Amino acid sequence: MKTPPIVLASTSRYRRELLERLRLDFAVQAPRIDEAALPGEPPRSTAMRLALAKAQAVAAERPGTIVIGSDQVADVAGQAISKPGTHAAALAQLQSMQGRSIVFHTALAVVGADGALQVDEVPTEVRFRVLPEPRLDAYLRAEQPYDCAGAAKIEALGITLVEAVLSDDPTALVGLPLIRLTSMLAACGVALP
Numbered sequence: 001m002k003t004p005p006i007v008l009a010s011t012s013r014y015r016r017e018l019l020e021r022l023r024l025d026f027a028v029q030a031p032r033i034d035e036a037a038l039p040g041e042p043p044r045s046t047a048m049r050l051a052l053a054k055a056q057a058v059a060a061e062r063p064g065t066i067v068i069g070s071d072q073v074a075d076v077a078g079q080a081i082s083k084p085g086t087h088a089a090a091l092a093q094l095q096s097m098q099g100r101s102i103v104f105h106t107a108l109a110v111v112g113a114d115g116a117l118q119v120d121e122v123p124t125e126v127r128f129r130v131l132p133e134p135r136l137d138a139y140l141r142a143e144q145p146y147d148c149a150g151a152a153k154i155e156a157l158g159i160t161l162v163e164a165v166l167s168d169d170p171t172a173l174v175g176l177p178l179i180r181l182t183s184m185l186a187a188c189g190v191a192l193p
Contacts, residue, residue: 003190004113009058009069014148014155018176019068022185022192031057031069043075044105044121051107052119059111066188069109070176074150076102081150090140090151091133094161099130102150106172110184118184122177124167126152131161 006026008019016028031054037046048071055069074081076097084090107121139161145153152158154165155174169179182192 003066004188005062005065006185006190007058007062007065007067009054009067012175014174015070015176018171018174018178019181021171021178022182024185024190024192026068029058029062031055033057035071037073037080042078043073043080043103044107044123046080047071047073047105047107048109048119048121051109052117055109055111055117059115064113066113066185066190067111068176068181069111070107072104072106072149072175074102074104076100083149084146084151086146087140087144090146091136093151094128094136094140095133097128097150097152099128101125101127104149104173106175106177108177108180108184110181110188112188116188118187120177120180120184122167122169122172122180124165124169124173126154126165126173127163128152128161129163136161 008026008028009031011030033053050071051069055067059067084093104124105121110118143153143157145151152161169177171178
């Protein structure tokens with residue numbers, strides 16, 4: 001039986017690079033949804049809702065495909081931290097996270113070719129070091145992680161900002177939990193080595 005086409009409902013280069021590790025053929029499509037958090041919505045709920053909304057939006061446009069949606073929200077004591085966008089905002093985020101543990105909620109949703117839904121979340125706790133502002137500034141200038149929640153690009157130089165990372169899946173922090181995804185894809189009939 002032929003596997004249905006796979007579509008990643010994301011324009012994130014990080015998610016695309018992670019999915020490429022599985023050596024599957026897939027297409028990429030922007031989900032075109034409103035990604036704003038709802039008033040009073042907890043960070044974990046935001047991530048879950050958006051991952052599902054992304055997958056469902058693309059699945060509606062591409063019936064008969066397997067669609068993967070994912071979203072990540074950084075959680076500082078129950079408050080969401082978004083992608084900073086600018087150097088000043090990134091510096092402020094990193095300063096606010098120093099010496100603290102932050103939970104990155106990475107949600108994953110898969111819509112099967114038959115419309116079956118699978119949704120899960122893989123939390124990652126990151127403990128940040130206390131570092132002087134010139135070092136944080138140097139990191140930001142070197143990496144320019146303005147498109148990463150919390151401005152911490154852990155897969156690169158951002159590793160120097162942290163004391164520890166606690167997670168069931170190291171890829172979750174980068175944006176796509178591959179361990180959980182492989183189980184979801186297998187449930188959709190996708191053959192993996």
